Amino acid sequence: MATLGSTAAANRSTPTESAPTPGTTPGERGVPQTLTERSTASTTTPRMVRPEAGFDYVAVRSGENAPRSAAIRFEAPDGLTEWRSLHFHGDGRDDRPATPAALTPVPAGCTGYEISAEGTDRAECVAMNLHDGGKVRMGGRPVGELYDDTDTDPKGGLLVKYRTRAGWGADESLRFNDEGEEEWPTAYYPVQAITVHHSAWEIGDDGAAANVRAIYHLHAVENGWGDIGYHLLIDPDGTVYEGRWSGSDLMPIFRTIPLPGRAEAVTAGHVYQFNSGNIGICMLGDFTDRMPTQKAQDSLVHTLRALCWITGVDPVEEVEYVNPVNGKKATQQGVSRHRDWLPTECPGNTFAEHFDTAIRQRVARGLV
Template structure:
């Protein structure tokens, strides 16, 4: 069982990650590339000799329209909707959505498959998923939608999201993109277009970062469409849904991985250049397993893995991220441990590399992906 009171120093963290990256250099993960919705970088100002200049790029600003109660059941927009974020209190099964398209009008009713149970950890209380039922539904450019709830459901909330056609927003990238940390490439939050203002509410950070020693690693899928033509836009939709609609203050995962194997930095963890950690090597708390977040690192594969496996590139990047985390923190990828939440004392016996459904009542990370976890643990241990 991991020692919840231990911490990894920054020097140990950097050294261990560097050693792990070197050990797997013979079979690296897919190189990351700039998000497809990021415009061509502007011409950088001349840099001083021997230095590199930062670059500015433009990313579509996220447009959103939120509603609650009766108003949330019938929404029309003046922008194309890529996703509809929906949540309610009550039964997980039985909800339905009907999309409206400008040319064809209302479509047929489709069932809503509620997705991952997430949310913050609460001190002094037992683990509880919140909201009870939630989904991020692809809308394909619809201009409106109607919602139908299961019997007994209350407190409906919905948000229409456009992450591709909004007004251009300028952001600053590091001199090189993608960012490379100890030989491992990933897309920083700025590179995929995270609007950091969304972490704040009324001028105050909504969910200030907290850090704890890492104990476990959890695999998710995002339950979004496969063969995604614009995964960066999907990451921005998840960010908006988690940070604003669900009021978590940030995206719920530490890392996300698309089908091309690109690794996306998730939960904000500071400006020290160590994704997912603070300068002392403790893991930032995210929101991917309500009640079991603190000391638990969440990695989400973009797509739906109910009836199909992840791509080879996505799986390789997943194994890489898990191997880096396990070796850095001295964890055995094939161990069975007792997780102890340092915030509320909740305990859970679980595999060190687990699936979301091992923690909470959810289908995540999809039936096919879940069935491959024993093989994944062996792959990670072999790196």
């Protein structure tokens, strides 16, 4: 039977350390603390908001209900940019109200932004600066591996390399309150399904790791969840990033080394009210009008194939999902799109249209 291992758990060779963050000494890794400036913007009478410090991303939250449509534009050195659509996600922890929010990168050199929206009068905005904060030192391995360690892999080579939370720069202090308690304690349930998302916003000029840090800050702090809502994330180059904290055993996603039919995943926050026992993978980018890169698609297929093999989830067969915490039920294919669960455009219209042939069927063929 297949199991999942990690380089640390199996005492395999230690991966090469990542390059030091600029400004650190050789052998020392760290990332700047995320700085924020909050404002309340009128969406009926847009006004320019000019953060005092530089900013790399803007997060927009609209209360309990997402606006019917929303857009943002920026004040650039040569004038105002075109309006850019904002796509809101309305998911989160099952034990909290849904928190619709959107995130967008800021073009280089911009000094302000304004919001326009239909269906809401005001929006809570957060300008994020991912560069100028004090350094947060990163400990632990920057990269890891998930693999079938029993030599029962049907095709061979189901190893999945990923960047750890330390590798992409997760500030672990964000998971705790002022009393030192975890904001979102881990809970584990048998895996029943796997769901694919898109982030619905483009990656900024600083690259995918900074984008993951921005999503983490939005989910953990601004939305108040206490952590990022996805188990894994994949960038356009096909790099896989560890998401939701799953314990201190160096094993992403799972409580322990999993066995098919008995794999227990930490509960995350990616399909509202259907989270427990549901693994969430987010493709970084907006795939409303285009497909993910071929590298990203191939990485997703490879990762899904490995997860299906080690958990026993059949990607094409229907699953009678039951949330073990709140009793919510749904009939889905083992590997599904976010929109199959809830009324949302995620993972983007173009990607969703081709998902079965481009992703799910490829995963299934590789397991035969």
